């Protein structure tokens with residue numbers, strides 16, 4: 001049985017949550033970013049969140065959020081984790097973590113080895129780093145586009161805080177990614193979809209199955 005934690009991100013429907021639960025996901029992610037096809041407003045989050053069992057972490061994915069939207073989402077979703085996916089500096093991450101008392105993750109966009117070091121500045125500010133592929137300059141989204149980076153960059157890298165891997169993972173490549181990186185947590189969104197924002201239950205099952213075999 002795999003010890004690797006699984007986050008299924010960008011869920012928008014009860015059946016996607018149920019599929020993540022059947023697959024043994026430890027985290028489900030709700031995106032609040034109006035440009036995203038996975039965007040959920042607080043009211044929609046409030047409808048969906050109770051579907052997630054208590055032992056599974058509810059993660060809000062946010063891009064440079066202000067305090068008001070963080071508070072609205074926490075009130076709506078009974079959140080456990082905030083995933084900051086924008087250009088939040090360490091001081092802002094630390095302030096959000098301190099003010100909310102929630103586990104706080106910082107996404108680190110990676111294209112080259114030099115990008116990995118950017119994560120070190122978040123030691124003491126964030127609870128976890130999420131190494132994600134850097135999306136192209138001018139892209140509509142800072143994540144959730146199915147891009148991957150060169151996973152061999154992470155071989156031998158020892159981040160100073162817990163971490164996870166995301167960006168372009170799917171059922172066909174996640175075992176390879178885990179072999180190369182040894183990631184303790186994998187995060188997937190577009191790789192378990194049939195179209196942007198449309199989760200595919202069979203792909204969620206196949207992804208979780210592939211991780212559980214590792």
Ligand SMILES: O=C(O)c1ccccc1N[C@@H]1O[C@H](COP(=O)(O)O)[C@@H](O)[C@H]1O
Pocket residue numbers: 009010029031033036037038061062063085130132141142143144145146147166167168169187188189190191
């Ligand atoms: O999924 C989105 O629409 C999104 C929007 C804004 C910030 C992050 C977003 N998604 C996150 O991107 C990574 C990788 O996703 P993928 O598997 O490559 O599609 C993941 O952490 C999503 O939560």
